[in-house]
Amino acid sequence: MTDLLKNGTIYCNPISEFAKLDDSCRNDKDELTTMMEYSGNTILFLSEDRDFKNPIIVDLKNTRYKEFVIKPVGNLFCLFTLDFKNTPDDHTITLDEQLKEFGTHVVLINDSNEFAKRVVNQLNMDGIQFKHGKIGYKDFSKYTGKKSFFSKDLKYSYQNEYRLHLLTAKNEPYKINIGSIEDIAVLMETKDIKSIRKRNL
Template sequence: MTDLVKNGTIYCKPISFFAQKDDSCRFDKNELVVEMQYHEDSLLHLIPLDEPNKIVTLNASQIRHRKIIANPTGNLYCMFLTTIDPSLPILHSPFDARLKEFGSHCVSIHDGDKFFNRIFDHLTKNRVEYSCDEVTYRDLSKFSGEKNMFTKDLAYGWQKEWRLILHTEINEPYIFQIGNLEDIAYIFDTKGIEDKVFVNAALIK
């Protein structure tokens, strides 16, 4: 956390890291899924490898098929995104208590435009292609269709995630620095994060 504020160190893990398992928090096995198919009350036809002329048919109440990127590359940087109404003198916590699962402290960026512009300037200068957006949450349990990396299951909706995807050709961390952030960021404890109150000093007399 200190390295982020003092030096502006942006640590982007490989996308494959987040697809290791499911935990409804940091990891999601659907991260690398690009297409999903769901079927109910269907017949499943299997052909044994050692008996290619034999077909085994099974009755299946539910079938889920996922098309996954086999050899993924690229990097991911995730943030919790919330909007603060500048006309309100007090804002009660928009954070979910489960955010504590990410660590004992977090960094609050109070000037998003400056922060994002510094990141984008670095990526542009270094010719790193990227895409970014807020994540859309939907019920994927019975979903059929194409899925991109800005779509996640409803189980993750409490994270209100904004994500930056770096279209690198590597499967290892991508790390860069955008300079000291003390003018636009500060560190605070996540203990009791769901009960915090933020005060707009400009509106308090």
């Protein structure tokens, strides 16, 4: 965290790292999934011939078919975000306790536009293409349809994630350095942030 604040060093792990064991925090077993198909109360008839005279009946309940990326490349940088644009003055937001699972400290960026500008400028200088945006959260328990790198299950919705996807074509960590961000951010202990209130000046 100190390296990010003082030197602007941003570590972007490969997507494959985020797809490891599902811990309901950093990792998501469906990270590399590109399509899901849910089927409930399905019955399969298996037979040795085309007449199905003596079929074997298999009762399938809550079956899921998934397609996923076999050889993933690219990197992710993920942030927790709060959007105050449509929030009334003096509105208080209570943060989810699960956020403490991410660590003991947090870098609070108070000028997100300036931070984004510095990151984009550096990526352009490095010749790295990228995609970015807020994560959309869906109930995947009975979902059928396509899934992108910008969609996650509802159980992760407390993260309010904004994601930067680097198209590096590599499966290894990538580092960005944008210089000190001490003029637009502060380092705080996670335990000291329980709620946030917006107030217009």
